[in-house]
Amino acid sequence: xxxxxxxxxxxxxxxxxxxxxxxxxxxxxxxxxxxxxxxxxxxxxxxxxxxxxxxxxxxxxxxxxxxxxxxxxxxxxxxxxxxxxxxxxxxxxxxxxxxxxxxxxxxxxxxxxxxxxxxxxxxxxxxxxxxxxxxxxxxxxxxxxxxxxxxxxxxxxxxxxxxxxxxxxxxxxxxxxxxxxxxxxxxxxxxxxxxxxxxxxxxxxxxxxxxxxxxxxxxxxxxxxxxxxxxxxxxxxxxxxxxxxxxxxxxxxxxxxxxxxxxxxxxxxxxxxxxxxxxxxxxxxxxxxxxxxxxxxxxxxxxxxxxxxxxxxxxxxxxxxxxxxxxxxxxxxxxxxxxxxxxxxxxxxxxxxxxxxxxxxxxxxxxxxxxxxxxxxxxxxxxxxxxxxxxxxxxxxxxxxxxxxxxxxxxxxxxxxxxxxxxxxxxxxxxxxxxxxxxxxxxxxxxxxxxxxx
Numbered sequence: 210x211x212x213x214x215x216x217x218x219x220x221x222x223x224x225x226x227x228x229x230x231x232x233x234x235x236x237x238x239x240x241x242x243x244x245x246x247x248x249x250x251x252x253x254x255x256x257x258x259x260x261x262x263x264x265x266x267x268x269x270x271x272x273x274x275x276x277x278x279x280x281x282x283x284x285x286x287x288x289x290x291x292x293x294x295x296x297x298x299x300x301x302x303x304x305x306x307x308x309x310x311x312x313x314x315x316x317x318x319x320x321x322x323x324x325x326x327x328x329x330x331x332x333x334x335x336x337x338x339x340x341x342x343x344x345x346x347x348x349x350x351x352x353x354x355x356x357x358x359x360x361x362x363x364x365x366x367x368x369x370x371x372x373x374x375x376x377x378x379x380x381x382x383x384x385x386x387x388x389x390x391x392x393x394x395x396x397x398x399x400x401x402x403x404x405x406x407x408x409x410x411x412x413x414x415x416x417x418x419x420x421x422x423x424x425x426x427x428x429x430x431x432x433x434x435x436x437x438x439x440x441x442x443x444x445x446x447x448x449x450x451x452x453x454x455x456x457x458x459x460x461x462x463x464x465x466x467x468x469x470x471x472x473x474x475x476x477x478x479x480x481x482x483x484x485x486x487x488x489x490x491x492x493x494x495x496x497x498x499x500x501x502x503x504x505x506x507x508x509x510x511x512x513x514x515x516x517x518x519x520x521x522x523x524x525x526x527x528x529x530x531x532x533x534x535x536x537x538x539x540x541x542x543x544x545x546x547x548x549x550x551x552x553x554x555x556x557x558x559x560x561x562x563x564x565x566x567x568x569x570x571x572x573x574x575x576x577x578x579x580x581x582x583x584x585x586x587x588x589x590x591x592x593x594x595x596x597x598x599x600x601x602x603x604x605x606x607x608x609x610x611x612x613x614x615x616x617x618x619x620x621x622x623x624x625x626x627x628x629x630x631x632x633x634x635x636x637x638x639x640x641x642x643x644x645x646x647x648x649x650x651x652x653x654x655x656x657x658x659x660x661x662x663x
Contacts, residue, residue: 217583219469220467220579220583223469223470223471224467224468224469224470225409225468225469225470226407226408226409226410226413226466226467226468226542227413227465227466227467227468228389228406228407228410228413228416228417228420228465228466229417229420229421229463229464229465229466229572229575230385230386230389230406230420230423230463230464230466231385231420231423231461231462231463231464231568232384232385232386232405232462232463232464232546233382233383233384233385233460233461233462234382234383234384234385234428234458234460234461234462235380235381235382235459235460235461236380236381236382236383236428236456236457236458236459236561237378237380237456237457237458237459237559238369238378238379238380238381238432238454238455238456239376239378239379239454239455239457240376240377240378240443240452240453240454240455241455242451242452243375243376243452244376245347246328246345246346246347249262249264249328249345249375249376250262250345252452253266253267253345256447256450256452261342261343262330262343262345263330263343263345264328264329264330264345264375265330265343267375270375270442270443270444271373271374271375271442274371274373274377274440274441274442275353275373277440277441278318278355278440281318281439281440282318285315287315287316287317287318288305288317288318289317289318289319289320290317290318290319290320291319291320291321292319292320292321292356298319298356301317301319302316302358302366302368305317305358306360306366309360311360312360312362313359313360313361313362314359314360315357315358315359315439316358316359316360316366317358318355318356318357318358319355319356319358320353320354320355320356321353321354321356322351322352322353322354323351323352323354324349324350324351325349325350325351325352325354325372325374325378326347326348326349326378327347327348327349327350327352327372327374327375327376328345328346328347328348328375328376329345329346329347329348329350330343330344330345330346331343331344331346332344350374352372352373352374353373354370354371354372354373355370355371355373356368356369356370357369357370357371357435357439359435361391361431361434361435362391362395363388363391363392363395363427363431364383364384364387364388364391364431365384365387365388365390365391366384366387367381367382367383367384367387367431368381368382369381369382369432369435369439370382371442377442377443379454380459381428381431381432381456383428383431384405385420385423386405386406386407386464387405388419388423389407389416389419389420390402390407392419393407393410393415393416393419396415398410398411398412398415398416399411400416403466403538403539403541403542404538404539406464406466406538406542406544407466408468408541408542409468424564424565425456425561425562425563425564425565428456428561428564429456429561432454432456436454455560455561456560456561457559457560457561458549458552458559458560458561458563458564458567459550459559460548460549460550461548461549461552461564461567461571462546462547462548462549462571463546463547463548463549463568463571463572463574463575464544464545464546464547464575465544465545465546465572465575465576465579466538466542466543466544467542467543467544467545468541468542469541469542469543522536522537523535523536524536526578528554529551529554530549530550530551530554531547531548531549531550531551531554531555532547532548532550533545533546533547533548533574533575533578534546534548535578545575545578545579546575547570547571547572547574547575549567549570549571552567555567555570557570
């Protein structure tokens with residue numbers, strides 16, 4: 210069994226399947242006209258007809274929403290699970306998924322207290338009359354959130370989380386790799402699954418086309434479909450007046466999965482890549498990977514982190530609020546993931562309509578990281594091969610002398626005669642004389658001074 214020695218060789222000769230896909234996406238579900246104090250006042254006074262704006266008017270909406278959720282749970286015959294502190298929600302969901310046999314539906318509803326941004330009403334007193342009046346302010350509070358864990362026939366598992374307090378913001382979490390599995394299964398294409406990915410596929414080109422087809426329009430249709438099925442906090446007359454949910458991107462992961470032919474190939478390759486790319490987090494390297502100009506004013510910490518989970522190491526590179534993670538997935542594939550936590554790091558808006566532009570940034574960052582690693586790793590290998598060419602070898606008890614192409618670099622400082630040239634002679638009317646020692650040292654100083662960038 211031959212093991213590849215360079216990154217270029219691994220990526221060229223040992224990759225059996227390559228899939229570029231949107232991975233996890235965490236989306237903000239919100240009503241744009243209710244996100245500021247002024248907009249809330251307009252909703253209460255103009256739309257609801259209040260003389261004085263106060264959030265007490267939406268208390269019946271909150272009670273009705275919670276009541277509808279409880280009735281929905283009873284009607285569907287599903288569980289209402291109260292999450293405890295530090296409980297892993299994914300573990301609970303996996304238990305329900307193993308028992309779920311339908312094509313699509315609601316697995317269960319979860320309930321947890323979490324901090325949320327809310328609109329509150331406080332009493333203020335007039336400085337002239339002394340009378341009190343309501344005043345709406347933006348605040349935070351620990352309120353109940355309801356998680357609807359569902360399975361969609363096109364997207365697979367996802368969840369929609371509602372805040373039970375006005376303005377009832379929500380979060381939608383989907384997984385593009387689960388979307389790919391569902392689409393392949395619907396078309397009858399054979400594939401072998403990885404955890405959050407695929408290991409093999411009978412039609413790789415179709416798989417990539419399906420990944421490329423996951424668009425903002427399809428994600429928006431998924432939201433509209435399940436908003437019609439699940440309890441909705443806003444009554445129909447509010448939605449008819451334009452108070453409708455919209456989507457924006459909170460977090461998006463873009464993954465490149467390269468399945469290797471042999472586990473040892475990926476393990477050896479990845480260990481060498483980590484060892485030789487510990488400086489990948491420096492500003493100059495980050496600028497190459499993300500294709501962004503990095504200056505002293507660029508926010509964030511520039512660092513390279515190697516995190517080991519059990520015996521599996523992973524490489525992490527940060528840029529502002531975004532990062533790239535690279536690891537050997539399940540001993541089968543090289544996974545490179547770019548996670549964008551703030552689209553404005555790349556001068557892109559947060560609306561879901563900007564997904565296509567964000568996709569280009571994420572996938573390009575993955576490719577550029579591999580290019581930087583390929584160049585850096587192959588340089589180390591090339592140096593070793595160059596040194597091997599100059600050393601003598603013995604084959605079948607016959608010794609062949611090495612070819613001295615150049616002397617190996619010696620450690621330590623160079624001899625003084627190699628670093629400092631002789632002092633130049635100056636010609637005077639009285640004859641030749643050596644220049645003062647200070648002049649010679651000043652002329653020779655740039656030769657042996659340590660470069661400022663090392």
